[in-house]
Amino acid sequence: MQRYSVPFLLAIAGALLVYGAKAEWLSLYVVSVLMFMGVNVILATSLNLVNGYMGEFSCGHAGFMCVGAYTASILGVLLFSGHKAFGEAWLGPELAVWGFPVLVIAGGIAAALTGLAVAVPSYRTRGDYLAIITLAANYIILSVIENLDIIGGSRGFMGMKKIVNGMEETLELPWMPLWVFVFTVLSVWLLRRYLSSTYGKGVMAICQNEVAAEIMSVNTDRIKTVTFMLSSGLAGVGGALFAFILGYVNPGSFNILKSTEVLVMVYLGGMGSLSGSVLAAILFTLLLEGFRFVIPWLNDLLHQLSLVPESYEVSQVWKWVLIPLLLIVIMQFRPEGIMGNRELGDLFPKLKRFYRFK
Amino acid sequence: MNAHPTAPDAPVLEISGLTIQFGGLRAVSGFAERLEGNELVGLIGPNGAGKTTVFNLVSGFYQPSGGTIRINGVDTKGLKPHKVTALGVARTFQNIRLWNEMTVLDNIRVARHGRLGYGFLHAVARSRTYRAREAEIEREAMELLAVFQLDRHAHDLPKNLSYGTQRKLEIARALAGKPKLLLLDEPAAGLNSADIQELIRLVRWIHASFDVTIWMIEHHMDVMMELCQRIKVIDFGETIADGTPDEIRNHPAVISAYLGDDQI
Known part of the structure; x- marks a missing residue:
């Protein structure tokens, strides 16, 4: 039972999601929130690999996400739907059902290769300097895309909706929720496997004492490279899914604000805790959506109590005041984040008897 | 199967003419040493004599400005620390460097x-x-x-262990890679006298039961006199004496290096 409990629960969750979306007892809105939740889980856990486990400070995660999003989108449009700049589709929309996972993986690979370029300076640089390099990488990626007119420049790139529709026409299933769920589970699982192997524990060794790691035969350059590539590659996977959920991408969605959002999730959940990042990504998504309902309610309340002038309306912009405020409060009272560096099984040792997730 | 690449009959460690310069300072100059299998040898000298620098050179942390280091017959020139470790070298540190989390x-x-x-x-x-x-x-x-x-x-977690146990763990960790040469950098630093007695027993036991050559730096002379078969003394990067513990104890150059030779 210990061995099968996690796959069993995941299978049920996946089946419920797909069935719910198909039978429409989960509204389109709920399904889209769940999908963004999945993307956020991928982004937060993968960034935690570098910032939490390896102890480096990367703050350009959205840049890698962007590479994944554009690679998957362009490749998808090229192969399955056609585009005014590239001409007819090479394969046609009916093959998109099979090609979709390939697109997402291609996005991941492209982002991982970009990550390789950032990994090299990380051999010599640490701390603030690496943060600046990753920040610069984020900007470089965005500038390149903004100046490529063939893919829409800063206006953005579209045509992915057609591919998703094509998939649904071929076989009527809610494909996007299904794939987001599959890739989310795969990403966390991949990270967990990496980090629980002796090979992957080299990452923690570098974080905790790099000199000792080098002397005790850890090839630190290689581990840093692999770790960076894995982290940025998964960000690319998240980006690819993000692009197909929206059906449209523009460089503005991957700016430094997005990177910060992911950083916030990592710190909220706890550095060096995968379960913390998963939890934080879920909470953060819910929080973001929750304010959509809370703010109008707050607006009514404040008007009834005549605390704000009649002509002023408390708008959704206030979300970006309230969320940072909440974070400041959390960092004040629980600076190590929700989970610290512990996993679910460390917090509830009895739980370990019922599951195994490696 | 032999775990490490070796040249047959080569000494475990062979250093000749080892020199390193940091800016204008010659931290080590013309250092030579030859360690055969299963020896237990000491390296002493006053503070700042360059002992740890020699260890850092041997373990690949620094690249020498001159001279050669051969481990099991293989020249370590240009090798990164993890590659040097792969040749069969392991070490501990003055300040314990365990992975505490x-x-x-x-x-x-x-x-x-x-x-x-x-x-x-x-x-x-x-x-x-x-x-x-x-x-x-x-x-x-x-x-x-x-x-x-x-x-x-x-x-x-190591951070929850006593200091003496952490030392022991660091030595055990160094032996995990089955090294041919074990460098101990001041293993008795920070230990109380009971722990020091245990350390002496531990090093002697490792020397007897693991097929390993031990080269150690230590300030506690009683530890060195009791354990080492041979001791080399350096001062300002230069070798000033080399011999059995008894010879070193009475060597005039050693006495003057430690106590000074000014006329009072």
Whole structure:
């Protein structure tokens, strides 16, 4: 039972999601929130690999996400739907059902290769300097895309909706929720496997004492490279899914604000805790959506109590005041984040008897 | 199977003309040493004499400005520390450098990183090779902890152990890679006299039961006199004496280096 409990629960969750979306007892809105939740889980856990486990400070995660999003989108449009700049589709929309996972993986690979370029300076640089390099990488990626007119420049790139529709026409299933769920589970699982192997524990060794790691035969350059590539590659996977959920991408969605959002999730959940990042990504998504309902309610309340002038309306912009405020409060009272560096099984040792997730 | 590449009959360590310059300072100059299999040799000298620098050179942290270092007959020029370790060198540090947020068992396991026998893809695919190797690494790590009587701490974090136990763990971790040459950099630093007696027994036992050459730096002369077969003394990067503990004890150059030779 210990061995099968996690796959069993995941299978049920996946089946419920797909069935719910198909039978429409989960509204389109709920399904889209769940999908963004999945993307956020991928982004937060993968960034935690570098910032939490390896102890480096990367703050350009959205840049890698962007590479994944554009690679998957362009490749998808090229192969399955056609585009005014590239001409007819090479394969046609009916093959998109099979090609979709390939697109997402291609996005991941492209982002991982970009990550390789950032990994090299990380051999010599640490701390603030690496943060600046990753920040610069984020900007470089965005500038390149903004100046490529063939893919829409800063206006953005579209045509992915057609591919998703094509998939649904071929076989009527809610494909996007299904794939987001599959890739989310795969990403966390991949990270967990990496980090629980002796090979992957080299990452923690570098974080905790790099000199000792080098002397005790850890090839630190290689581990840093692999770790960076894995982290940025998964960000690319998240980006690819993000692009197909929206059906449209523009460089503005991957700016430094997005990177910060992911950083916030990592710190909220706890550095060096995968379960913390998963939890934080879920909470953060819910929080973001929750304010959509809370703010109008707050607006009514404040008007009834005549605390704000009649002509002023408390708008959704206030979300970006309230969320940072909440974070400041959390960092004040629980600076190590929700989970610290512990996993679910460390917090509830009895739980370990019922599951195994490696 | 021999774990490390070796040239037959080569000494475990052969250093000649080793020199390193930091800016205008010659930290080590013309240093030579030759260690045969299973020797237990000491390196002493006043503070700042360049002892740890020699260890940093041998373990690949610094690249020498001149001279050669051969480990089991292989020239280490240009090799990174993890490659030098792969030639069969392990070391401990003056200030203990354990991975404090990893369990004692994991500390030993990660020390096998150079000879895992699998890579990233095996790790994430949990291949047959991976499972076999991990099982073996874990078994050997537990065996090593058992002979060091650390097995009851296997799942503790090193930072929660006593200082003396941390020292012991660091030495055990150094031996996890089955080295031919073990460098101990001031293993008695910060230990009380009871712990020092235990350390002497530990080093003697390691020397007797592991097939390893031990080269140690230590300020506690009683430890060195009791353990070492031979001691070399350096001062300002230059070798000033070399001999058995008894010869060193009465060597005029050593006495003047430690106590000064000014006329009072």
